[in-house]
Amino acid sequence: MPGNGDDQRVHRLSRRAFIKGAGAAAAAARLIGAAVPLPAVEVADNSSPNPDGAIAERLGPGAVTIELKVNGAARKITVEPRVTVLEVLRDHLGLYGTKLVCDRGACGACTIHLDGHPVVACMMLAVDARGHEIVTIEGLGTPDRMHPVQAAFVQADALQCGFCTPGMVMSIAALLEDNPSPNIDEIKRAVAGNICRCGTYPHVFNAALAAAKSRGAKPKGGNA
Amino acid sequence: MNRFEVVTPRDLPNAVKLLSGRNHAALAGGVDLLDLLKQNIVAPQSLVNLKGVGAMDAIETDESGGVRIGALVKLSEVAANPTLRERYGAVAEAAAQAATPQVRNLATVGGNLLQRPRCWYFRHPDVNCLKKGGDRCYAPGGLNRYHAILGGGPSFIVHPSNLAPALVAFAASVKLIGPGGERTLELERFFTLPRIDPTRENVLDTGEVLIEVMIPAPAPGAASAYLEAREKQSFDWPLVSVAAIVVSDDTHLIRDARVVMGAVAPIPWRSHEAETALRGARLDSSAAARAAEVALKPAAPLSDNGYKVPIAKALVRRAVLRAGGIETA
Amino acid sequence: MARTVTVRLGFTGDTSDVKLVIPDEEPTPWQWGDKFSVVGRATPRVDGPLKATGSARYTYDIDLPAMLYGAILRSPYPHARVRAVDLSRARALPGVRAAIERGEPIVRFAGQEVAAVAAVSPAIANDAVALIKVDYEPLPFVTSMEEAQKPSAPRVFSDRSNVAAPSVTETGNVASALAQAAATHEAIYTTAVQTHVSLETHGAVARWEGDELTVWCSTQGIFTVRDDLAVLFNLPPDKVRVITAYLGGGFGSKFGAGPEVVIAAQLARAAGAPVKLMLPRSAEHLATGNRPSSLQHVKLGADRDGKLVAIELVEQGSGGIGGGAGSAGPFRTLYRCANVRTEERDIYVNAGPSSPMRAPGWPQGCFALELAMDELARKLKLDRLEFRRRNNGNPVRAREFDVGAKAFNWEEKSRAPRTAGTRRRGIGVAAAAWHAIGSAGPQAQAIAFRDGRVAIRIGTQDIGTGTRNILAMVAAEELGLSPSRVAAEIGDTRYLFSVPSGGSSTAPSNTPAVRQAAAHLREKLFLIAAPMLGAEPGDLEARDGMIRVRFEPARAASFVDVCRRIPADSLAAQGEHVPNYAGFRHDQAGCQFVEVEVDVETGIVAVLNVTAVHDAGRIVDPLTARSQVNGGVLMGIGYALFEERRLDPAIGVMVNPTMDDYKLAGPLDTPEINALFIEVANGVTNTGVLGLGEVVHVATAAAIACAVYDAIGAPVRSLPMTPDKVLAAIGRA
Amino acid sequence: MAQGIEHVFCAMLRTKTAYWRTPEGRRWFEPESSTACYTCLLTQRPIGPDGLPANAQTCGPDRGCFKTDD
Structure with a gap:
């Protein structure tokens, strides 16, 4: 599916508003304590008038077609505004390298580069990513042509189950762009937002140092 | 997460107009908003996108020597800004220690100040606590190890912002724009205790937008420090944070001091007691320890969070010493 | 049919010729001194490039044509009667293709499955779950072990005690040995419930083609899932195919067909389309298993020479509605002692059940036993390593103690004064064992x-x-x-x-x-x-x-x-x-040395460095073996310092089912780790390779606890050693 | 220990070790194990369909939900 530009999957979905009052999801009764359901959402009409021109843009709540720049290519997708960048990458663009783990920005498994900076794709709405350059793990390298950081991860065995690995690689790759010769403390801080349950951090540090070295930089101190 | 629309107003006045409507929420960096949406804590009909309605994304020095930080400035930009690092070290350090590198590249200054508490009862989708309009706070009598030791009741949340204590220490103000026009408020007065209204953490009115933080020029001889104690060192909310400013001369005589604690109270907790104790004293470890002692005197811990008192004392003492240029453990 | 071979087995300084009778089809087992051209050389893993580039396809990445997305409705109540489930509104939601009830009349923990739906998108599936109406009759519940044992406590299982029958073992006579011991120690040690937190949550993609079922599953056992599904759906096993190309962690929690796997297959059948059902993070904490808690009453006795004469453990533990909390393994195994008594009890509470987790029972037991050993060593005025050497009966571990102590610099670090400053260093050592012979x-x-x-x-x-x-x-x-x-x-x-x-x-x-x-x-x-x-x-x-x-x-x-x-x-x-052959030894020894720094004003513990010495039989790839040591140590640091499932006693829910409130060790919590292997030619199989995953996790938390005790002079007898407990031990909070 | 292999286990009972087979081809239960986490395959939980705990000590022929292996 990657590469054909358009999202195929939306054609399975009706474009009508699916739910009268989608807020029912939010109103799922709070069962502990006095249950005060939040008000159900009145779904705004996608084509509601904007007489005084107060609104520059109105998206949703139904699916809207937007364009994102992913790994150098413009990709058109049709999604509800509530969809995150992570969901778009995985469920609409077939870019499965970026992982969902904590879904709250706490683990870094979904780290991508947004205009060159590492961000968590799970805590950003897709509509907010328009106009920005997104690079995912797939945009960094392929098994046959690995990015130096990816090659260093393999050499150092900086991966076990591999589920956190794309996010780790993205964090280290972003670090080395900013700071070609990080010491071990700078490396630790750069991946401080990435969680690995297999506990492979020591090898990640080794990989980062090796990748920096292979790019011709001299490590400045550090105790690795 | 419910369905919602995302509207981008033409300009700030229109953003205010939209946000004055029922069930609208402001969208800036979106990190805390998405967390709340995913937990079904909020279910707005409409997100009002503040990006693109006005600048709000710059850090500028003003004529009086102070600094203005736009509400949409990212935490990573605060952490890296040379002016802030040089003159408002505690602010830059607080930003640098917030959340994770990836979150700091998304999260904004405005969002950091306005984020909702991290209380696990508040964040639990099945628990309707006082803060969400329910009838009780579950912290007293419940699991309260991370809750308030100062200023609590009837809700015992702690304010989650890293930035706020540092900004309050520097006597920052916030500029708000709302249906009634623009107003400027000392940040210290912006935050509000639960005994006023347990469902909110600040006085931002419906329709109001926080657009800017203004920090006055620091007094000559002022130096700051920001310290956090966290259970773990990789991404954790602080158990206690302390921002301290010490204005002293070459002989370590303290002319003025500001001491603000984070994560101990429902608002950034300024300790006037500590400041009074420091003013006029010669800065040394016993003066700092005295300040720490009086700062925590009003503490009223719950069943499980008494340990935060000694931690706060240690951090107040260390922050004061560090601000005064005396390195400590 | 069979032949006899003589092979040299053992380890450095202790090898001998052993006769093995092996089947004809077997190659001669690898033996001491064999030369290899591939085995034993650090070799980056063959599938590394797929993982490093995000190309490896996990269950979570499976995408089939016309695939639906499943979601599960879970009970918010810790204990309730399910009077009625109304799926009609969920079924009526456009995009919903199937909705099923779980059909259990009682839910016994917050997070238990009640109903499920399949829909054309994950968002619609979640919307539909919210439309399911359940009529619950809340029942009294209990979430703490202490409360559960009171006579008036609500019952987790009606008409059954919350206290399961004890499991008791005794060799010798502990009571009289304790009475005659030169020195004794007695204390209570507790550990919290730890959850697995596999990064890839539990889940499956299920597809029916006629009466053939194909399941992509995040599992540690493809054949066990196959067999379970075959039984449940009344199919011959060859009609069920299970595929797990890559797996994002399991740590013991992913054996067999769990509820989410069964539900995925049920939904797929009901909807007539493939269904992908991966659990959200919160469900992973609530419903997919855990390492049970423990409360361990330990008594030790030693003679004047520092030889253990009595070991007693009276333990209770709970993971929730299931058992398996025993922690006696280390007490019965780690040290030589003629009089050993253990008594273990499972306590039922209204919380998600336990499941096997990385050396079940051992990190709990090792923590209690090893910290107790240090406390007794202090009474005996014996060096803690020396005390262990005197009671160690395993020659491999004896060598590991020597090798580790040298690499760690134990003696020099022992002599360093424990300063009176704010940040105090301490060292600790703990022993580990496992039996990973396959x-x-x-x-x-x-x-x-x-x-x-x-x-x-x-x-x-x-x-x-x-x-x-x-x-x-x-x-x-x-x-x-x-x-x-x-x-x-x-x-x-x-x-x-x-x-x-x-x-x-x-x-x-x-x-x-x-x-x-x-x-x-x-x-x-x-x-x-x-x-x-x-x-x-x-x-x-x-x-x-x-x-x-x-x-x-x-x-x-x-x-x-x-x-x-x-x-x-x-x-x-x-x-x-x-x-397997008799070989050299069937057990597996290890030990870990740890240095910590404790900030005595904040109670915050930093692990500075770890020397881990382990026996994994024949090491095939030292590179991946070191990775496993890193993993066991890091999970042990989390267990020692951060991790705890926290259940509110009044409302019975887990308050921290997220990855920010349930705290895992991260990069800045990572010490220097020195992994050393004692290679043993054990001849138990033709390769003599042993598993490493568990033994490397057993001793870490224990060694950290011992090091903290050394640093602050007071034992912290409860895991995790959070700042409140450390400060309390020092007497500052 | 005595009950060991003689014990008749319900065919629906599962634990980690039950997924291995003994040399005789039988499921490997350790009724004396204090660390085995049991589940009933029918509920995928440590509860039998009869609402009582599922484990090696109690999942015998005296329970209404008991099933034999073949």
Whole structure:
């Protein structure tokens, strides 16, 4: 599916508003304590008038077609505004390298580069990513042509189950762009937002140092 | 997460107009908003996108020597800004220690100040606590190890912002724009205790937008420090944070001091007691320890969070010493 | 049928010739002093590039045409009667294709499955779940072990006590030994419930084609999931195919078909379309298992010479509605003692059930026993390492103590004064054991193709330890190839049977089958090569990509050239893991040394460095072996300092089912880790490879606790050692 | 220990070790194990369909939900 530009999957979905009052999801009764359901959402009409021109843009709540720049290519997708960048990458663009783990920005498994900076794709709405350059793990390298950081991860065995690995690689790759010769403390801080349950951090540090070295930089101190 | 629309107003006045409507929420960096949406804590009909309605994304020095930080400035930009690092070290350090590198590249200054508490009862989708309009706070009598030791009741949340204590220490103000026009408020007065209204953490009115933080020029001889104690060192909310400013001369005589604690109270907790104790004293470890002692005197811990008192004392003492240029453990 | 071979077994300084009776089809077990060209060399894993580039496809990444997304409605109540479930509004939601009830009249923990839906998008599935109306009758509940034992406590199971029958063992007479001991120690130690937090949550993609069921599953046991589903859906096992190409962690929680796997298959059948059902993070904490808590009443007695004369453990533990909380293993095993009594009790509470987790029972027991050992050593005025040496009965561990103490600088660090400053350093040591010798059953195929490719096929799975790599390395060793030329194909029940990846058994169970298969393939290739080289098959050897006449390296054919003579498309051979031999030893020893720094004003503990010394039999790949040590240590740091499932006593819900409030060790919490291996030729299988996953996790939390005790002079007898507990131990809070 | 292999287990009972087979081809239960986490395959939980705990000590022929292996 990657590469054909358009999202195929939306054609399975009706474009009508699916739910009268989608807020029912939010109103799922709070069962502990006095249950005060939040008000159900009145779904705004996608084509509601904007007489005084107060609104520059109105998206949703139904699916809207937007364009994102992913790994150098413009990709058109049709999604509800509530969809995150992570969901778009995985469920609409077939870019499965970026992982969902904590879904709250706490683990870094979904780290991508947004205009060159590492961000968590799970805590950003897709509509907010328009106009920005997104690079995912797939945009960094392929098994046959690995990015130096990816090659260093393999050499150092900086991966076990591999589920956190794309996010780790993205964090280290972003670090080395900013700071070609990080010491071990700078490396630790750069991946401080990435969680690995297999506990492979020591090898990640080794990989980062090796990748920096292979790019011709001299490590400045550090105790690795 | 419910369905919602995302509207981008033409300009700030229109953003205010939209946000004055029922069930609208402001969208800036979106990190805390998405967390709340995913937990079904909020279910707005409409997100009002503040990006693109006005600048709000710059850090500028003003004529009086102070600094203005736009509400949409990212935490990573605060952490890296040379002016802030040089003159408002505690602010830059607080930003640098917030959340994770990836979150700091998304999260904004405005969002950091306005984020909702991290209380696990508040964040639990099945628990309707006082803060969400329910009838009780579950912290007293419940699991309260991370809750308030100062200023609590009837809700015992702690304010989650890293930035706020540092900004309050520097006597920052916030500029708000709302249906009634623009107003400027000392940040210290912006935050509000639960005994006023347990469902909110600040006085931002419906329709109001926080657009800017203004920090006055620091007094000559002022130096700051920001310290956090966290259970773990990789991404954790602080158990206690302390921002301290010490204005002293070459002989370590303290002319003025500001001491603000984070994560101990429902608002950034300024300790006037500590400041009074420091003013006029010669800065040394016993003066700092005295300040720490009086700062925590009003503490009223719950069943499980008494340990935060000694931690706060240690951090107040260390922050004061560090601000005064005396390195400590 | 069988033959007798004599092999040299043991470890540095302690080897001997051992006679083994082995089946004819078995290659002679690797022995002490064998020279290898592949095995034992650090080899980056063969599937590393797929993982490093995000190309490895996990269950979570499976995408099928017309695939639906499943979601589960879970009980918010810790205990309730389910009076009625109304699925009508969910079913009526456009985009919903199936909705099912779980059908259990009582829910016993917050997070228990009640109903499920399948819809065309994850968002609609979640919307639909919110539309399900359930009429619950809340029932009284209990979430704390202490409360659960009160006579008036609500019952988790009606008419059954919340206290299960105890499991008691006794050798000797503990009571009288304690009475006569020169020194005794008695204290209570507690540990919290830890959850697995596999990064890939539990889940499956299920697809029916007629009466054939294919399930992509995040599991540690593809065959066990297959067998479970076959029983539940009344199918012959060969109508069920389970695929796990890559697995994002399991740590013991992913055996068998869990509720989410069964529900995915039910939804797929009801909807007539494939269904993907991956759990959200919160459900992972609530409902997929945990390491139970423990409350351990420990008594130790020693004589004047520092020899243990009595060990007693009275333990209770709870993971929730299930059992398995026993922690007595270390008490019965780690140290020599004539009088040992253990008593273990499971307590039921209204919370998600326990499941096996990385050396079940051992990190709990090791923590209590080893900290108690330090407390007794202090009374005896004995160096803590010396105290352990005197009571150690395992020669491998004796060597590990020596090697580790030297590498760690134990003596010098012991002599360093414990300063009175704010940040105090301390050191600790703890022993570990496990028994990772694997089990018979796995069957492997080794296939050579006409183009010279070699494939190993076996129905095992890679939980993250590098299974493909070590299987490729073992086959490559046998065939004289480089591992990169061997494709290890695993993770599919279409391949021959293997056992689940648990109990550290993947490497020890699968490598012998692979080695035997590769050896048989080599013999078959020799039959082809012999006429080419004008030699007898028995005179040939496979080395460096060549098949050649032994002692006459010039008479050789390349492996590829020999493969070209394969008459059909490929040449296949089979091997199996035969029952284990007596070998040298069946147990596995380890020990870890830890240095910490405690900030005595904040109670915050930093682990500075760890020296981990372990026996993994024959190390196939030191690189991936070190990765496993890192992993065991890091999970141990989390267990020691951060991790705890927190249940509110009043409302019965877990308050921290997220990855920000449930705290895992991260990069800045990572110490320097020095992994050292004591290689043991144990001869229990033809490879003598042992698993490492569990033994490397057993001692870490214990050693950290001992180091904290050393640093602050007071024991913290409760895990996790959060700042409140550390400050309380120091007397500052 | 005595009950060991003689014990008749319900065919629906599962624990980690039950997924291995003994050399005789039987499921490998350790009724004396204090660390085994049992589940009933029918509920995928440590509860039988009869609402009582599922484990090696109690999942015998005296329970209404008991099933034999073949």
